[in-house]
Amino acid sequence: MAILKTLVVVALAASASALVVKQDHVSHVSLPNVKYNRTVSYQGQQVLRCQTDGTAEVDLERIANDFDMMANSGGFVDVRTKTSAEVDTINKVFAANACTVLIPDMEAAMQEFERDLVNSRTNSQAEWFEAYHTYDEIVGWYSDIADEFPLITKLVPSIGRSFNGLDMPALHITGTATGAKKNVWFQCQIHAREWISGATCMYIVNYLANNYNVDSRVTTLLNEVELIVVPFVNPDGYEYTWSNERLWRKNRSPNADNSCVGTDLNRNYNDHWGEGGSSSNPCSDTYMGTGAASEAETRNINEYFLLNQPIYGSIDWHAYSQLMLRPYGWSRSAAPDEAMSKEIGDKMRDAARAVNGLSYTSQPSVDLYITTGSASDWFYGEEASAGRGSVRSYGFTIELRDTGRFGFQLPASEIIPQGQEMIPAALDFMEFTTQNPLYY
Ligand code: 0X9
Ligand code: ZN
Secondary structure, eight states, X not given: OOOOEEEEEOOSOOOOOOOEEETXXXXXXXXXXXXXXXXXXXXXXXXXXXXXXXXXXXXXXXHHHHSEEEEEXXXXXXXXXXXXXXXXXXXHHSOTTOEEEEESOHHHHHHHHHHHHHHHHHXXXXXXXXXXXXXXXXXXXXXXXXXXOTTTEEEESOSOXXXXXXXXXXXXXXXXXXXXXXXXXXXXXXXTTOHHHHHHHHHHXXXXXXXXXXXXXXXXXXXXXXXXXXXXXXHHHHHHHHHTOTTOOSOOOEETTEEEEOOOGGGOSSSSXXXXXXXXXXXXXXXXXXXXXXXXHHHHHHHHHHXXXXXXXXXXXXXXXXXXXXXXXXXXXXXXXXXXXHHHHHHHHHHHHHHHOOOOEEEEGGGTOOOOSOHHHHHHSTTTSOSTTSEEOEEEEEEESOSSSSTTSOOGGGHHHHHHHHXXXXXXXXXXXXHSOEEO
């Protein structure tokens, strides 16, 4: 396919890359050269928002697996259509007039996002959290944080490699108090195109690092808790969104006898894998892979998670729809710890809302649609718990901003407000899950 767009973003000044703390976020005075490239066109593509009332479960599941279902919440789904024939198909599945056009011209929406990307990255005054960053820059940022806060952080440069050989780093952050700490797990960027996920994880790490021994809540927390952050569950997919296709979701491992690439890592975990709500078609955006944990990225996460047991709480950070999702994803029956999970889910919803007034919804994952083999079900599930009597991790999925206006093309100016509203939610989660442990 012809190369449609190449944006070479060049920093204006190349001065020291020292971290400068300003307010509650780090500022980089310069940005290295970076290349953003898109080899696909979204010409003719639209996003439809369809009310799901009265739509059969099987039809919804078919759409989730056969189309790019970009979001699903509160009685509607956002579906990306590539041709007018697809618009007709979607309109036939839903009730008359159930669908309206949310994004009429995906190519135009993407170009708007790309103008914002260039502007934010070429502005020499822009601070770190006022622009999106590449895989290499983010890895460098975590390394800088570890250098700057050696007493409270530990960088593990690689917990394993992705299919294409990229490192998957992990950062541990905890206070200097002696004694055993309780572990909490955050993982980011499992879905490549959800850029706000990786940015928010950095924002939280940055806040904790800069506020230890400054803010008593953070100090007390980190003297009890060790947070483990995996910035990239899907490094190859993330790179691909910068080099080829901004809306790529899956990883980048090839599929046998098929030209379609990639597995949806959030359908690849060994928890009720392949039991519905995922696709066996390698061309689907919800392709489950050839087996449970068939993907290197999934296995790396599994191994490192188990190595760090007991883990009291886990969050898999996604976008978009503004949701706090608790177990189960795989079953309609209530999870054993429903009351406790609901309590912290609701608490995070309220904490996030209190910051900027934006509403989040707290609900079981399955209220969206059935998903099997998801990361957060695995965190909460049998395999991740070391055995009967052992600590069982709370398993959450958080869907960040927005509710569809920009979707995955969220402007960089929303990184800071998004981060600010997740700080109290993340603090609540770390406190609550370690103070109210679940057992398997
Ligand atoms: O479908 C997904 O993987 C998640 N939504 S997204 O739009 N970010 O792709 C939601 C998963 C919710 N289900 C479970 N966590 N089980
Ligand atoms: Zn996602």
